[in-house]
Structure formats: structure tokens, C-alpha cells
Amino acid sequence: MDRIYIVDLSARCIIGLNPDERTNKQDVIINIAIETDLARAGKSDDVKDTIDYKGLKKRILGLVEDSQYKLIESLAQRIASICLENPRATGVQVRVDKPGALRFARSVAVEIYRTR
Numbered sequence: 001m002d003r004i005y006i007v008d009l010s011a012r013c014i015i016g017l018n019p020d021e022r023t024n025k026q027d028v029i030i031n032i033a034i035e036t037d038l039a040r041a042g043k044s045d046d047v048k049d050t051i052d053y054k055g056l057k058k059r060i061l062g063l064v065e066d067s068q069y070k071l072i073e074s075l076a077q078r079i080a081s082i083c084l085e086n087p088r089a090t091g092v093q094v095r096v097d098k099p100g101a102l103r104f105a106r107s108v109a110v111e112i113y114r115t116r
Contacts, residue, residue, distance in 0.1 A: 001090065002038035004053055007031055011064040015072060015098060027099050028064065028072070029107070034083050035091035035115075051088050072096045072110050080114040091115040 009032070012025040034051060041050035059082055069075045076096045083092040093113045101108040 001035040004034045004036060004038070004051055005032065006034075006053060006057060006060075009057065009060065011061055013064050013066075013075070014068040015070070015075060016101075017070050022068070028075070029097040029099065030060065030064070030079065031095040031097075032060075032079065032083060033093040034086075034089050036088045037090075051086050056083065056086070072098050072108070073112070076110050076112045077114075080112060084114060084116055089116070 009030040011028055011030065013028060014022060014024075015026055015028060016022065034053075034056075036051055038050060041047075060079055063078060063082060064075065067075060067078070069078075076094045079096070080092050080094045083089050083094070091113065092115075093111065095109055095111040097107040097109040099107045
């Protein structure tokens with residue numbers, strides 16, 4: 001299966017359990033791999049035959065920046081659901097990193113894989 005990647009998408013949102021995390025936006029880094037068949041788009045050179053990743057990016061940023069999840073697991077699940085709303089997407093892998101979440105660690109991350 002072919003894939004479309006969105007790599008190191010940065011956003012800020014309310015995420016976490018602690019009181020300060022519930023009031024101050026934090027950075028998250030999002031990586032997405034969407035499984036789809038790109039053969040038709042490769043032949044036609046027409047955006048209607050692929051997944052509009054610019055539009056998808058805007059939807060994801062809108063979701064993330066307005067969200068107030070406690071868990072990065074929940075945020076990753078919602079991002080995956082948005083990706084799978086496109087009928088051309090057959091599967092998606094989503095990784096959400098929360099830099100600085102743990103002392104002495106650069107980041108904490110979750111990675112999920114979902115299919116239709």
C-alpha cells in the first residue's frame with residue numbers, strides 16, 4: 001500500500017492531567033502516515049485522485065489547537081478518526097509527541113495504527 005506522510009506537524013494545545021497543563025498550552029509534534037492507493041493520482045496528476053493533505057493538515061491543526069484532552073492517546077485517536085473520514089484512506093498511523101513531559105526525557109509519545 002502507498003502512503004502519504006505528514007512529518008513533524010507542530011501545534012499547541014491544552015493537554016495533560018496536572019492543573020498547570022489544564023491552563024497553559026503545550027507543544028505537541030504530530031506524525032501521520034496515511035495508507036492509500038496513489039496509482040490513479042500518479043497517472044492523472046490530479047489532486048482529486050488523492051488525499052488533499054493541505055486540507056487535512058488544516059483540519060488537524062484546528063482540532064488540536066482547540067482541544068483540551070487529558071491524554072495524548074485520546075488526541076491521537078481523534079486525529080486518526082479525522083484521517084479515516086476520507087474514503088481514500090484505508091489505514092493510518094499517528095504518533096503524537098509531547099516534548100518535555102518527563103524530566104530527563106526529551107519527549108513522551110504514543111503511536112497508534114487504525115484501519116477502516
